Amino acid sequence: MALDPNLVISVVAPVHNLAGSLESFLEDATRALESHYAFFEIILVDDGSTDATPSVAATLLNRFERVRYLRLSRHFGTEVAISAGLDSAIGDFTVILSPETDPCERIPELITQARRSGGILCGIAPGLKKRNPFTQHAASLFLSYCHQKLGIELKPDSTDFRILSRQVVNAITQIKDRRRYLRLFTVTVGYDIQYFEYLPICRTGKTQRASFMDEVNQAIDIVVTSSPHPLRLVSRIGMIASILNALYIGYIALVYFLKPHVAEGWTTSSMEISVMFFFLFLILAVLCEYVGRLLEEVQDRPLYFIAQEKNSSVLLEHQVKKNIVHVSTEPV
């Protein structure tokens, strides 16, 4: 098959402590890309690995062509690592994938599909994350809340494996939100979204277990970054509570004027206090989330810092070695 001469493909792969599986990933990715495209780049974004990843990457850069290695100054999280990769990706189409689980050989086929639709392709890997029944149920409740109240359609089991056109990448890099829940942004920037299912592979040999607390944090991030819906909800509750409170004040006044003996009332006053405090803290909790978000926006710090950028430097010596034959046979 002839190589496509007009298309540049960028692959963004966030990497965190993956020294062991980096090589097989680069082999697979290079094989899949070089058989279809004349121009491509693989961007490894090292999200502050603490294992041997930097030195392994440095060796691999001597072996694989068209690889770029960006090392972030510390661990920022997958979302930020992907953002860093997108900020520096040059391709007409950008593939985001997790080197641990996403199969590289699907890339050419998916790009062809993305060229037809011109927008976004999102991967869905059923059963990639092992959840217990309770978490699973909570997750589906949350997704239906997002769909009905926030107007965002999130697919269950959607992963970071996605194909974005240049137009979409440009749109996403303009979002300066600190908490980048990228999976969400790719959905909320609009454009045409299509989904594809795939079977995840397992390069590291470990199954991914979803931590309940992580998922709760992610859920809060999703809601808070995308909609003021909870804020409006609690402000309404607060309003109702204050109306009730006002009525209660009237009731107390009436009791005071009309009743001769006002002595007990411990039950009502403590009820009132506990109900009011319940609302108060609920409102405060939500406000805290938004104030925190505002604070981060106001500070306007860079989302990440790049500690190092290295490119493939395949030395001639390495290429020459490949051309050495060890066995010479007589022509038949």
Place this chain on the structure above:
Amino acid sequence: MNSDPAWDAVIVGGGFFGISVALLLKERGMNVVVLEREKALMTRASYNNQARVHGGYHYPRSLMTAIRSSINFPRFVQEYARCVLSDFEKYYAVGKIGSKVSAKQFVTFMQRIGAPLDKPPEHVAKLFNPQLVEAVFTAREYAFDAKILADISSERLADAKIPVWFETEADTVCRTSSGTIALNLHSKKGGGGTLDTRWVFNCTYSQINRININSGLPIVPLRHELTEMTLVEPPPALHGMAVTVMCGPFFSLMPFPPRNLHTLSHVRYTPHCTWPDTTAESYVPPLDRFESMDKKTSFDYMVRDSMRLLPCLSECHYKDSLWEVKTILPLSDVDDGRPILFRPSQELPGLVHLMGGKIDNIYDIPQELETLLHGA
């Protein structure tokens, strides 16, 4: 000394540095000859480069190189006025993501070395993508026409009556019993010979270690890069403009007067591969290696990255590529500086290795020569 050698100095390499050294030595009354591998002067690295007369803007992380550039800049512009092209607009931009300097640091640094920076016109500032470019400045910097510079240099050699032997390569050097140097050479047209000389100036840029290895002398640590600068027709909005984005994996668009085109080069994509001069056994002269190398253009990569910062570049048309071996001293990897190499050989007194990183560094040479010859 027993007898006077035939030549006071043999200059190996008819590039800009070799020619300049020949002229300086001739001024001192020395009897010199220039050996050139190609059929004409200044056809290799002196021609195949960005043609930038550095004003110091380019090195915001190497103070020495920047200061020397800003001092040498007016001298070069005055001395070689005929080849200097100044009637184009020069813009320096500072990248926002991945830049090793911030706009503020850039301004402070340029103030310190006295390189002027001004606010650009509104219509120019608007051409850049504010998401990726922090600031844009108008700078004072020029380009030179490598063809005219070669003409000027040839005329000067002719005026000074310095012979140039074309298609001639120096192979080995060794000490003679009378304390001079015997230089063996061969001509591509056939034949060879030996020159008897007091000094040998090795100004062969990428090929510096060829003589060393042939003569059994130690290697000067050097690193080579196969570089590609693309020649492009810029979009109408960028006609008569030079744009350089600092200071990281960014691009540079410069007029290239001899071809009436612009060069588009990119820090990440201009170097195609790199190799060091390591051992005598594995040594292949870089220019021989250059001939056999695979030269597939990186224009598609360059333009795709560049148009993210300067969107109108999407309409620039690829015309050709300038390929060359670029040689750098390993020490400049860290601070990006371009010091010159001026290294008298310890093992063979009289042999001097000389390599300049940029054309206007030539003004650092006379003093070094003075010290060397005076001490001798």
